[in-house]
Amino acid sequence: MAEKNNAKQRYFTEELLRWHEQENDRSFPWQEDREPYKIWLSEIIMQQTRVAQGLPYYLRFIEKYPTLQLLADAADDEVFRLWQGLGYYNRCRNLLDTARAVRALHGGSFPKNYDGLRSLKGIGDYTAAAIASFAYDLPHAVVDGNVYRVLARYFGLELATDSHEGKKYFQTLASSLLPANHSAAYNQAIMDLGATVCTPKSPDCAACPLSKRCTARKEGTTTLLPVKQKKMAVKSRHFNYLLLMNREEYWVVKRKGKDIWQNLHEFFLIETPDSCTVQALMETEEWKVLQQGKAPKLLWQTQQRLTHQMIETRFFLVAYAGDRGLLPADGFWVPGKVLNKLAFPRTIVSFLEKKIYF
Ligand code: SF4
Structure with missing residues (x-):
């Protein structure tokens, strides 16, 4: 049984990396030079935001504040004005606080390890893992909504992704799937697969590199996974x-x-x-x-x-x-x-x- 599970896990990682190299044509401006500032900025802007909506904001921010120093020096009102329309304004507050903390505590450069990144206000587990892997290729697995969806469906997991137990389980599973020395490519691949193929409402299983061994596809449960324990009251x-x-x-x-x-x-x-x-x-x-x-x-x-x-x-x-x-x-x-x-x-x-x- 353990062997079967290992084979399923190996298949997942290998197929994902193959797909990323041969078929994934998604690319974004912040991926070009792997600069931590650009990766961080894109992650904060894209949180809870569709890429189509966030991308013009990212481009405007980078044009106006091409360096962390310029962002840290900017007047609050000017930055909030540029953020206007994107919503979740506490992200904009955190953006400024983090930029100023990096300038004050780290001489204007982001820390080069996960713990240093995680210690900054406004940088949680996900963003720290994203910067650590995309900028420095450190072995940290990112877990966002796309990742939860792909993992829950492929492995047929019914654990609630918003429960304490579920979060821990998915994080451990994601870390165990991370290939040595390819964490940036792997993280990008799983996120892109979730965003373009294994989408929330109508996953394109026919085009999916994982379909041969995907539990949800086999059992017809793609629309039931992932599971959440609570519906948010409006x-x-x-x-x-x-x-x-x-x-x-x-x-x-x-x-x-x-x-x-x-x-x-x-x-x-x-x-x-x-x-x-x-x-x-x-x-x-x-x-x-x-x-x-x-x-x-x-x-x-x-x-x-x-x-x-x-x-x-x-x-x-x-x-x-x-x-x-x-x-x-x-x-x-x-x-x-x-x-x-x-x-x-x-x-x-x-x-x-x-x-x-x-
Ligand atoms: S086969 Fe379908 S459900 Fe399974 S991971 Fe691929 S797109 Fe998602």
Whole structure:
């Protein structure tokens, strides 16, 4: 039995490497010179993002910040503005923190071993393994969604990939499959196979180099694997943005705290538990603070689905007649024509494009 398993594992690695060398034609700009900075930047940008969406961002970042030093020196707002539209803004915060930590602690060069990379804030197991193997060819197996899928299907594994036990098992299995001296090619191969052949919804088993020994193909379970233990609940949120306008200027503030859209700007926000009437909005404590007589005027409304939140957003115009001193001290007034110089979440950018700069 053990021998059969070993043969299955050997076949997996050998076929994968053969496919990579002879058939895999996927290539990306950050793979050309194996520079750790470019590999790291691409990994952070591509997390939870489709390549087609992330690639233009990578190219813009590399053009503007061709070195880690230039990124570390950049102003936060400038970097957030370049990131605008990509979502998951804590990744942008981590990007800056890591760049500055590498400059401060490592003289501007990434550590050349897994533990040194892993010790940096914003670099987890996956990113550390990716840099260690792609830049330095060190024997560390990457395990991302593509890898979970290929392994679960080929070996017919029903262990939940998001359970503690499952994560450990898949990591150990991936490491045991890593060929000596070819970790970069192997990691690239399995990720590319998952992205192009063994895809989530309709895997192309006929074109797959592993199909001869794939358990899921044989047992007809490709659509059932991999298994996840929990479905993420989607929370509904209701944002009411008030565009406080006074002397041709709008009041804006930078978002803080651990919530979504950290470090991006927004207008005066009243978050309500549901999609309330204007009358109910005017009864909130936040509205009362503004001491406005006139009802706000609805300009636009939209919805945005994030990974586990559905944000329903409404934009209201308020010709602000009150004392500017009543507003939170961390906000500021901006002339309408320079609003587009600030970094905003995608929902607000869409609103500005449709209703302010149309
Ligand atoms: S044979 Fe099909 S299910 Fe198995 S690894 Fe290949 S593409 Fe995935």
